[in-house]
Amino acid sequence: MGRSPCCEKAHTNKGAWTKEEDEKLISYIKAHGEGCWRSLPKAAGLLRCGKSCRLRWINYLRPDLKRGNFTAEEDELIIKLHSLLGNKWSLIAGRLPGRTDNEIKNYWNTHIKRKLLSRGLDPQTHRPIDVPGRDPFPSTPKQQDTSMADQDATTMKMAQAARVSSDGGYLDLDLNLDLTISLPYHSSLQLPS
DNA sequence: AAAATTGACAACCGCGATTCT
DNA sequence: TAGAATCGCGGTTGTCAATTT
Incomplete structure (x- = not known):
């Protein structure tokens, strides 16, 4: 049977995120908080799959990230x-x-x-x-x-x-x-x- | 100066775990 | 309780910049 894909691949962007996409994601999460990643892209007006949004937020956009060299x-x-x-x-x-x-x-x-x-x-x-x-x-x-x-x-x-x-x-x-x-x-x- | 190689890191993919119906 | 839906993790790949040949 197999697992259904996490999103409709034909209608999602892939690759590097643009500034506009970042801004949409940030402003949506600021307004609504982290919630259902699957429905987030549609609600935020992003052509990305939920997994991609989650990864982008957690690894790059979260305000509490330290970034920079490791000590x-x-x-x-x-x-x-x-x-x-x-x-x-x-x-x-x-x-x-x-x-x-x-x-x-x-x-x-x-x-x-x-x-x-x-x-x-x-x-x-x-x-x-x-x-x-x-x-x-x-x-x-x-x-x-x-x-x-x-x-x-x-x-x-x-x-x-x-x-x-x-x-x-x-x-x-x-x-x-x-x-x-x-x-x-x-x-x-x-x-x- | 150009091509090849290497290093760094962002992003994707597959799958197991968990939650929901 | 079983199956579907979703989440989150770890491995891997892709891309770009820096360095070497």
Whole structure:
């Protein structure tokens, strides 16, 4: 059977948003608030599908967005949260006010992945890359050893700090890093063991 | 100076989860 | 309670600017 499309594709615009479209979306949401995304485009006079409107608003037009470069503190927080949560970008974004999941995901793929690789760490597992006979940092072997050790120690510390609370089916992760996150419990969420 | 490559990021797509009827 | 409708997430793609060859 299959799922019906989220919108009538023949009558919707695609690609980059124009200034006029942005203004229509902003003024509609200012007047009516975020609501039913499916009916919003028609009500706002936009030839876009609801999904596209939602994405544009959340990732670009929302007034509380921070934008601009990520700080070193944000970098480290993202790395730490990713080591615990994996690619749960929306959860990670929830801990970084003014940042969106899409922004963090893009930043991860373009900057942080490389940063971890340069530390000799696998960006997915956050564990040292151990390829026999291959030195990932031929020029700075000493620095590699130190940062790998530091990172491993941090990961272990966080794993030990993670605890499961039984009330309400929520996980409270006390990272012992001036940071506590609460998230709905999913059986698929794997904590470091 | 032109072509090719790389980097950055906005936007799209498919699908699982949730809500509604 | 089942199926449809909608939402939200994560992976992927497209596009443009900067850099390299």
